[in-house]
Amino acid sequence: MPYRAHLLVCAGTGCVSNRSFEVMSALEREIAERGLEDEIQIVPTGCNGFCERGPIVVYQPDGIFYQQVGVEDIPNLVEEHCLKGRPVEKLMYVPEEGELPIPKLTDIDFFKHQRLIVLRNRGLIDPEKIDECIAADGYTALAKALTEMTPEEIIEEVKASGLRGRGGAGFPTGLKWEICRRSPGDVKYLICNADEGDPGAFMDRSVVEADPHSVIEGMTIGAKAIGASEGFVYVRDEYPLALKRIQIAIRAAEEYGLLGDDIFGTGFSFHINVVRGGGAFVCGEETALIASIEGRPGRPRSRPPFPAQVGLWGRPTNINNVETWANVPVIISRGSSWFASLGTEKSKGTKIFSLVGKVVNTGLVEVPMGIPLKTIVYDIGGGIPGGKELKAVQTGGPSGGCIPKSLIDIPVDYERLTEAGSIMGSGGLIVLDEDTCMVDVAKYFLGFTMDESCGKCTPCRNGTRLMWDILDRITRGEGELEDIETLRELGEGIKVLSLCGLGQTAPNPVLSTLNYFMDEYKAHIEEKRCPALVCKDMIEYWIDPEKCVGCLLCLKACPTGAIIGESKEPHQIIQEKCEYCGVCYDSCPKKIDAIVKRDRTRVPAETVSV
Amino acid sequence: MSWEERMVRFTIDGRDAEFEEGTTLLEAARALEIDIPTLCFNEAVSPYGACRLCVVEVTAGGRKRLTASCTYPVEEGIEVVTDTEEIRDARRLILELLIAKSPDADYLRQVASSLGLEVTGKYSFHEEEQNDCIMCGLCARVCAEVVGTAAIDFAQRGVDSRVVPFFSRRSEACIGCATCVTVCTTNYLRVEDLHASEVAHVWDHQDDERRCLLCSGWGIVPHFHDDPAALLGITEPNGSASQPAGGSE
Numbered sequence: 001m002p003y004r005a006h007l008l009v010c011a012g013t014g015c016v017s018n019r020s021f022e023v024m025s026a027l028e029r030e031i032a033e034r035g036l037e038d039e040i041q042i043v044p045t046g047c048n049g050f051c052e053r054g055p056i057v058v059y060q061p062d063g064i065f066y067q068q069v070g071v072e073d074i075p076n077l078v079e080e081h082c083l084k085g086r087p088v089e090k091l092m093y094v095p096e097e098g099e100l101p102i103p104k105l106t107d108i109d110f111f112k113h114q115r116l117i118v119l120r121n122r123g124l125i126d127p128e129k130i131d132e133c134i135a136a137d138g139y140t141a142l143a144k145a146l147t148e149m150t151p152e153e154i155i156e157e158v159k160a161s162g163l164r165g166r167g168g169a170g171f172p173t174g175l176k177w178e179i180c181r182r183s184p185g186d187v188k189y190l191i192c193n194a195d196e197g198d199p200g201a202f203m204d205r206s207v208v209e210a211d212p213h214s215v216i217e218g219m220t221i222g223a224k225a226i227g228a229s230e231g232f233v234y235v236r237d238e239y240p241l242a243l244k245r246i247q248i249a250i251r252a253a254e255e256y257g258l259l260g261d262d263i264f265g266t267g268f269s270f271h272i273n274v275v276r277g278g279g280a281f282v283c284g285e286e287t288a289l290i291a292s293i294e295g296r297p298g299r300p301r302s303r304p305p306f307p308a309q310v311g312l313w314g315r316p317t318n319i320n321n322v323e324t325w326a327n328v329p330v331i332i333s334r335g336s337s338w339f340a341s342l343g344t345e346k347s348k349g350t351k352i353f354s355l356v357g358k359v360v361n362t363g364l365v366e367v368p369m370g371i372p373l374k375t376i377v378y379d380i381g382g383g384i385p386g387g388k389e390l391k392a393v394q395t396g397g398p399s400g401g402c403i404p405k406s407l408i409d410i411p412v413d414y415e416r417l418t419e420a421g422s423i424m425g426s427g428g429l430i431v432l433d434e435d436t437c438m439v440d441v442a443k444y445f446l447g448f449t450m451d452e453s454c455g456k457c458t459p460c461r462n463g464t465r466l467m468w469d470i471l472d473r474i475t476r477g478e479g480e481l482e483d484i485e486t487l488r489e490l491g492e493g494i495k496v497l498s499l500c501g502l503g504q505t506a507p508n509p510v511l512s513t514l515n516y517f518m519d520e521y522k523a524h525i526e527e528k529r530c531p532a533l534v535c536k537d538m539i540e541y542w543i544d545p546e547k548c549v550g551c552l553l554c555l556k557a558c559p560t561g562a563i564i565g566e567s568k569e570p571h572q573i574i575q576e577k578c579e580y581c582g583v584c585y586d587s588c589p590k591k592i593d594a595i596v597k598r599d600r601t602r603v604p605a606e607t608v609s610v
Numbered sequence: 611m612s613w614e615e616r617m618v619r620f621t622i623d624g625r626d627a628e629f630e631e632g633t634t635l636l637e638a639a640r641a642l643e644i645d646i647p648t649l650c651f652n653e654a655v656s657p658y659g660a661c662r663l664c665v666v667e668v669t670a671g672g673r674k675r676l677t678a679s680c681t682y683p684v685e686e687g688i689e690v691v692t693d694t695e696e697i698r699d700a701r702r703l704i705l706e707l708l709i710a711k712s713p714d715a716d717y718l719r720q721v722a723s724s725l726g727l728e729v730t731g732k733y734s735f736h737e738e739e740q741n742d743c744i745m746c747g748l749c750a751r752v753c754a755e756v757v758g759t760a761a762i763d764f765a766q767r768g769v770d771s772r773v774v775p776f777f778s779r780r781s782e783a784c785i786g787c788a789t790c791v792t793v794c795t796t797n798y799l800r801v802e803d804l805h806a807s808e809v810a811h812v813w814d815h816q817d818d819e820r821r822c823l824l825c826s827g828w829g830i831v832p833h834f835h836d837d838p839a840a841l842l843g844i845t846e847p848n849g850s851a852s853q854p855a856g857g858s859e
Contacts, residue, residue: 299764304685455766455769455770456747457659457660458660458661459662462707462710486732493703497700498662499662499678
């Protein structure tokens, strides 16, 4: 290779939003100006995973991890590292507690505990260049599947691997394929579900952005196994970069004869079409997704018949999620027993989580199944920022539940999360700290499913609306004790009676918080108190006259003019005018810290407004 | 579809049953004179499974669950139970949820009392969100499947969902047959003069006066015209909403 070094610039959506493309152009200019273009190659890669630290540039072969790189850092970076060989400390990752910078990516805790299988090529290859994918062993599994294996052998291999659907339900993938293969009919379809919509989740987007060929390869192997000649990738329309990259990848694979007619000269043909999603969360549900591809409104229908029997345009159809498809090539090339050696008894392989919320290191992590939740939150995630206490971890998105701090040691797999009253779901992992109100969290997630309910079946449409109303009342301090029983009754009813998975899981955030955080519900209802001081109708802001220096910052920031006072005199909040927006609280300088958020029902007698 | 008639054996309320493949549980039950209540079901259109009032308990492969009988095709070896305390509770909840949004729809209370279910009416939507539409979708479904016009369809999502002509504009496709009005479960749909409004059928009504779309006459719906020329009149604004004409019942 002519290049002595590579600069891997993250070009995933997170870093791109942080202007990584501009960083890349600046690098190109600088490298060219110094005449290094024949020595150093710049490679735009898929999502590196450590999104919070973007834009990210990794210098290889040294393995130096540069974070939060700006255009203004480029001349120095090129001068120092590329020319003089001195890594730039200023751009290195520093763990929170004022530690020494950690130069190497592999030494950073965030990366150390991960196990990359699906994301094996993340941050390493240019996802828009098929040659780079092939250089990283891309399409070797397809060659093996098409030239050495029968459809039955492929299905057996996937079954033996123990791979389960990564979209949420965890249905065994090999079994799903087998059912579709055995379903009568000469025309069958394959669908890749890339309609990721859980709040705070971006696993599938990153897989498609970082390694679209792994999805295409997995689908083509699946097509051979099932006997399908046409496939569809249903991509959420809000993912323009993923959309672009999968289209580029399909075109490149077709040009190379790795997709299309007579693949590898084996006589096997498979075509993939890209369909842009219609913008509804419920289209992630199999039957709604099929309706959407057919051009009808995305509304689910009853199952059975299952898509494997009656699917797209009435033909047997197999739907798997992005991450599931991307697992397939590795299983075929490295073998089912290798794959099955990872994980727990019933949950094999790895799982990608989007780790977000009140955690120091947010981003995308791939970990072996069965890893303790604690390892994800504390070792990879670096714990809770600001010295706060962990309260719970919300998993599985709006269909999931909250796992309380007391269960932080549980191993993360399908069974254990379900036992804990949550679900694996597609892999959203939201860390909640002591400042989070659990009733408010339940209301947020239920509000999401209520809005996204298609409105077809009675329990989901009317039931979620009624539950949300009750939660809203409770957070406004108007709850009654019997509301708790009503929430349970409605929640259990909606779960059992709803038509599709959206309604059947919508009450989970409420039921799981009722289960673990009853004390918070009771505080809201009986004492009209929000323990986390979140619910606006139960708190007030108060300026401590002892601490206030009269800087006027809060006074100027207050949108309702509720703060009065003279310069250098302690200010005061007129409670009647206050809208509880918290702008004053945020505007007060940290070292002054004069504004107190406190429980409205327990205002000390001597400070009642004059 | 295969022409061979494959028979499927299963049990329903303890009785052995044998039906042709593709038969739904609801059809099977009705053939056996087992009563299962429905709201969104109508023989004229394909099953929809939305109201969930027809839930029954199905045990398949050792797994027991409640499911809508109108959409569930009979399966070999399943056990079906159509009336248990749990099923009655479920149906009561469904009616309570519907009444929460449509408290004035008398039909729902009639159904409840005919089933011997006591509905409390303890749940309630905000007043401005209440109306008699229970989203059974029969109007839109007959329009598409029976009349073949598809002049109306669902719009919006969740509690905001409703049936409207496309873009809520007067529909050129509507032939004014009033079949939608005929099938409306709760008598929410009324026929009203087309020319005065932008919509083909108006979904709300202030009084009991209703007008025929075809002839602009006052009358009780539905009534029928056999003069095809009358159809031409419906898209022609006649300028006057109050002009009485012939053709009433």
